[in-house]
Amino acid sequence: MLDSKVPAGPLAEKWSKHKFNLKLVNPANKRKYTIIVVGTGLAGSSAAASLAELGYNVKAFCYQDSPRRAHSIAAQGGINAAKNYQNDGDSVFRLFYDTVKGGDYRSREANVHRLAEVSVNIIDQCVAQGVPFAREYGGLLDNRSFGGAQVSRTFYARGQTGQQLLLGAYSALNRQINKGTVKMYNRHEMLDLVTIDGHARGIITRDMVTGAIESHEGHAVLLCTGGYGNVFFLSTNAMGCNVTAAWRAHKRGALFANPCYTQIHPTCIPVTGDHQSKLTLMSESLRNDGRVWVPKTVELAQKLRKGELKIADIKEQDRDYYLERKYPSFGNLVPRDVASRNAKEVVDEGRGVGASGIAVFLDFEDAIKRLGEDTVRAKYGNLFDMYYQITDENPYKQPMRIYPAVHYTMGGVWVDYNLMTTVPGLYALGECNFSDHGANRLGASALMQGLADGYFVIPYTVGDYLAGLGFAPVDKNHPNFEITRTEVEKRVRKLLSLKGSKTVDDIHKKLGHIMWEYCGMARNEAGLTKAKGLIQELRREFWNDVTVLGENEEMNQSLEKAGRVADFLELGELMVDDALNRRESCGGHFREESQTEEGEAKRNDEDFSYVAAWEYKGEDQPEVLHKEALVFENVKLTQRSYK
Amino acid sequence: MSGNMNLTLKVWRQKNDKTRGKFVTYQANGISSDMSFLEMLDVVNEDLVRKGEDPIHFDHDCREGICGMCSLHINGRPHGPKQGTTTCQLHMRSFHDGQTIVIEPWRAAAFPVIKDLAVDRSAFDRIQQAGGYINVNTGGVPDANGIPIPKIVADEAFESATCIGCGACVAACKNASAMLFVSAKISQYALLPQGQTERYSRAQAMVAQMDAEGFGSCTNTGACEAECPVGIKLTNIARMNREYLGAKILKQVEPH
Structure with a gap:
């Protein structure tokens, strides 16, 4: 049942060979096909724009009031690419290797290698679109380092890389909407998948303004609908992020892979009460200079929580810098999963801080002494401001309180090497699929995967499927459209x-x-x-x-x-x-x-x-x-x- | 953990764009100063749902100040009393116990109300569709470092590109002008070498669409800049005017 369709041959040649072997659709025939794209984040926008450029008819859907609002926009840190602009020993193979290792050896080698290969094209594409990446004084692109790598391969646009990349993909999408090759449906939510003879042939949507339940037919359906972190209620996801499209597809035959793989990010602003609606991430980069600690004993922690002691009253020898103690070589920069588990451990012991006791300190006192407040401000100013705004505590004067929060889901809809699910004609791209990050995603790799799938993988692989279909339009009068639509209406009424x-x-x-x-x-x-x-x-x-x-x-x-x-x-x-x-x-x-x-x-x-x-x-x-x-x-x- | 602030809310309720709206008064009790403004509305809505009343509809999504989906005119100011924040990042400690808070949707002819506090901002999308891009296809582009850009230029372009498209500039403007929004995108591309080829046609196409959508003119009062949650500068508008004038003088009228 599960044929991954990974091509034979040496790893580095798989994708090139596969591209050659994939069937093509003649340019004049592409307009005879309609492709439905659900979701307009990095994966969806880039796929919709690229497929429309090739000549396909595209219908794109998003639940927000504009495709520009998809939650890819909130990604802070950056995007990895094996450009080796820094001459520090990076290569496609090294990015591949780091990603497989970072994923704790639970991802598919061939997919990850392809991701590393096309990563270099992504940066070129985004620059050509006018994405204002950070630059050196000489005018060339700047890089920084991220967790799980020993080279500098992360491209960034201040703390707003996701925003700039998404607006780039959105501009490419807008260009096609203007040309009439993409028909955009804002404020529409996919509520079911329509299959005919086992193939994906359309979707049922609800117009979130009028309530109209509509059928849309297409020769292929692309799910680009993100992750399911909101199953935890509190997460760093946007309020509207949901699993509905993927789950409906699952119930129509798409296998769901590794659902238990969720990433819990160690540095988020802690919960303050039952009113809390979502959690806010504080970038991983803070762990470069911040030191994580809790009081050494439960008694001290209790006194601190009750306000009988102030933070400054806790002497150096009474502080437990537990990450530095347990992991002397990586210290505060251990991977996300390790940092998160250790925070939970000390909180469970009763040594947590803050009024709730469910937090640990991230302390910049030493960094400020060593570098001066101005340098710390230049590096992390916007994050400190955001923290101050949300908590009303000044992180220049007292340590931040942080605690892990649900951030990303590595599991998702199962796909083969072509990104096709177990339902022929149904594809899954970006965070929505399971394929590239194994059991743990490295920082700055989510943006890379979304754009790789949309710009450089699906434009090749979808043609292979369509070329075998013939040119007949999808029969929109097929009874399955009416049957599925009726089921959706029934569910809404219920x-x-x-x-x-x-x-x-x-x-x-x-x-x-x-x-x-x-x-x-x-x-x-x-x-x-x-x-x-x-x-x-x-x-x-x-x-x-x-x-x-x-x-x-x-x-x-x-x-x-x-x-x-x-x-x-x-x-x-x-x-x-x-x-x-x-x-x-x-x-x-x-x-x-x-x-x-x-x-x-x-x-x-x-x-x-x-x-x-x-x-x-x-x-x-x-x-x-x-x-x-x-x-x-x-x-x-x-x-x-x-x- | 509930708090100890008690507030009176006067909220604009409107069933849809075909019916007239009105202010309805609600009590928001036991509000904590740690709540965000939208979490305060969540609390009010949970109470309404428990009473079987339709909750107050408002747009929101990321709640991190970056997606641009939240709006709200709060006590006469877009995104409320605190400068440089979106409504989702505004916290209740910016208010005091016993205060009356008036909450309205964005008011502009080009932003019709959909329901309660949610408005239709698709006019912004259509302006972007008219020309807010560089005409490049996927693939076949030069190496990223083949286009060196001075840091100072890249940084300035970034400042313009950081617009979140929320519409506060329109809501703040007595003329409901969209010039700050439009000029931010025109500026980003006018500054960058990649945008040079089409700079004049782009300015013309986007301005024409802006006018067609029914946004007002700019009279340089600067309310937009003062209320912009991400600090988009008025100088963008000056640059847009130069681009537009340049297009007229050079008579570049090719379609974008």
Whole structure:
């Protein structure tokens, strides 16, 4: 069932050979095909623009009021590319190697190598579009370093790289909209996938202004709909980020891979109370100069929390710089998963700080003494300002309080080397798919993957599929469109009929607590088993006791939320199933039963060197696991150590 | 953790663009000063839902101040009383216990109300579609370092490119002019070497679309600059006027 379609031959030649072997669609025939693109972040905008340039008809959809608002816009740090402009030993192979290792050897070699290959083209493309990357005084592009690499290969535009890259892709998209080759649908949400004879042939959408439930037909459907981090309620994702499009496709036959792989980012501003709606990231770069610590003893931490002691009262010898103590060679710059787990550990011991006790300090006192406040301001000023604005605490005068938060999901829709899912004609690009980051994503690699898929992979691979279809337009009168549309309408009506006592947010917050507690930074058999039951119970509570207001034929944010949470309630259980199945620790997935004597994550390559792809079998039926074996021919598997 | 601020909200409620809207008064009690303004509205909305009343609709997404989706005219000012922030980054400590807060949508003919506080800003998209890009296809472009750009120029272009497209400039302007928004994009490309080939046709196409959308003219009062959450400068408008004038003088009227 799972044919990854990875071409034969040496790693470095796979993509070039494959491109030559892919079938082409004659330029005059491209206009006979329509491609549907769902989502307009980096992957979606770049795909829609590039495919339209080639001559295809494209219909693009986004739930926001403009394609420019997709959450790619919030990425701060940068984008990796193997340009080796710094002459510091970078190469395509090194970027490939770092990414496979960073992913804790749970990604597909051939996909990652292709990603590294096309990374150089992405930077060229963005510069040609007028993206204002940071530059040196000589006028050439500047780079910085990021976690998990020993070279400087990260291109950036201040702390707003995602914004500038997305606006570049948005400009390319706008150019095609102006030419009439892309028809753009803003404020439209995909609610189902239409298949005919097992092939993806269209989608059902809801117009979020008028409520109209519409069918759209196409020869291929591209899901570019991002990750599912909002299953945790609190995350660094945008409020609207959701799994609905991917989940609906899953229920129509697309396998869902490695759902338990979630990235918990160590440096976020902690939760202040139940009112909290989302969490804000503080860039990883802060760990270059900030020192992480908590009080050495629980008693001191308690006094601090109660206000009986001030931070300054805690003497140097009473502070535990636990990352520096445990990992002397990497110190505060250990990878994200390690930093996050250690923060949880000290908080669980009762040594956390802040009023809630669920935070650790990130202290810049030494950096300010060493470099001076002005230098620190020049490096991190905008982040310090953002922190000050949100917490009302001045990080120049007292340490930041930080705590890990859900940030990115490595799992996603299973795709082959062509980015096609197990439903022919249905593709998944960007964070929405599972393919390139294994069990842990390195910083500055998400932007790279989104644009690689959209600009440089899908324009080649989609043609291979379309060329085999013939030129007939999709039959929009096929009964499956009406059948699927009716099902969507029925579901909307069912949601609107719910008039219980709980709000959708009540249920979503409960789900978030369950996921965070049992399927978050550390997981174990008993906790996961308990979580499975709790989620099933919560799903029943949702369908019996939630309230959804208003009607369909209007802007209805109550209804929008309810539909998304209903899907999260199903996905959450699959994440737990996947985490239960994977009795090893790898990357962001830490099973307490599988750790080294020092408490570090321990992989089990013999039994778990595979992609876990889950097949939907019907309402309340257990999903069926399919395994794609991961074969490593070019890297040697080792246990990561940061001591 | 709830807080101890009690507030009176006067919120604009409007079913859709075909019905008349009105102010409705709500009490927001137990508000914490740590909440963001939108989290305060979340609390009010949760109460409304529990009472079976339609929640207040407003646009928002990233809640990090970068996507540009949130709006809101708060006590007469776009994005509220604090300078240099979006509504989502505005916190309740900028208000005091007992205060009355008036919340309205962006008011501009070119931004019709969709529902309550949510407006239709697709006019901004259409202006960008008219010419806010460089005509390059994917692939076949020069090496990124083949186009050296002085740092000072790249930095200035970045300052213009940082516009989040929220529409506060239009909402702040007594003429509902969109010139700050349009000029930011025109400036970004006019400054960069990649944008030179089409600089005049771009200025003409974008200005023509801006006029067609019904935005007002600029009378240099500078309210847009004062209210812009990301600090887009008025000098962009001066540059746009130069670009537009240049296009007229050079009579470059080729389609963009």
